[in-house]
Amino acid sequence: xxxxxxxxxxxxxxxxxxxxxxxxxxxxxxxxxxxxxxxxxxxxxxxxxxxxxxxxxxxxxxxxxxxxxxxxxxxxxxxxxxxxxxxxxxxxxxxxxxxxxxxxxxxxxxxxxxxxxxxxxxxxxxxxxxxxxxxxxxxxxxxxxxxxxxxxxxxxxxxxxxxxxxxxxxx
Numbered sequence: 001x002x003x004x005x006x007x008x009x010x011x012x013x014x015x016x017x018x019x020x021x022x023x024x025x026x027x028x029x030x031x032x033x034x035x036x037x038x039x040x041x042x043x044x045x046x047x048x049x050x051x052x053x054x055x056x057x058x059x060x061x062x063x064x065x066x067x068x069x070x071x072x073x074x075x076x077x078x079x080x081x082x083x084x085x086x087x088x089x090x091x092x093x094x095x096x097x098x099x100x101x102x103x104x105x106x107x108x109x110x111x112x113x114x115x116x117x118x119x120x121x122x123x124x125x126x127x128x129x130x131x132x133x134x135x136x137x138x139x140x141x142x143x144x145x146x147x148x149x150x151x152x153x154x155x156x157x158x159x160x161x162x163x164x165x166x167x168x169x170x171x
Contacts, residue, residue, distance in 0.1 A: 035098025
């Protein structure tokens with residue numbers, strides 16, 4: 001079962017630093033992320049999402065490949081590539097993977113202008129090691145699907161204080 005965690009940070013740079021730390025932990029198999037998105041609220045109150053995966057670009061590349069292949073079959077590779085790229089871009093733009101964009105923008109509306117929120121969808125985690133790695137990073141837990149004990153342990157780790165780490169459930 002996946003868990004959702006939203007943490008507010010004073011700057012986009014700090015949110016990105018923590019996201020990179022989580023991605024490094026993922027390479028060490030300490031955490032498995034389903035998504036990690038940074039929402040930034042500018043001084044006018046507009047919310048910008050900084051996604052890990054650019055579905056529009058991925059769709060364009062995939063569409064170009066398939067369009068070229070189909071174009072070769074019909075002896076029109078350039079037209080096929082152009083049509084494939086256009087349809088792939090549109091398909092990528094309309095695809096939403098991970099955390100729902102609309103929900104993230106609504107949730108990020110609560111943060112102060114000029115700050116950022118890190119949205120993390122966690123599939124699996126080695127809680128004690130990840131909490132140790134996040135110790136003292138700062139930030140405030142805004143929303144989470146964790147139980148109260150785990151949420152308190154996460155907030156304490158971010159604040160840099162020792163808290164009781166809940167025992168991980170086998171699953």
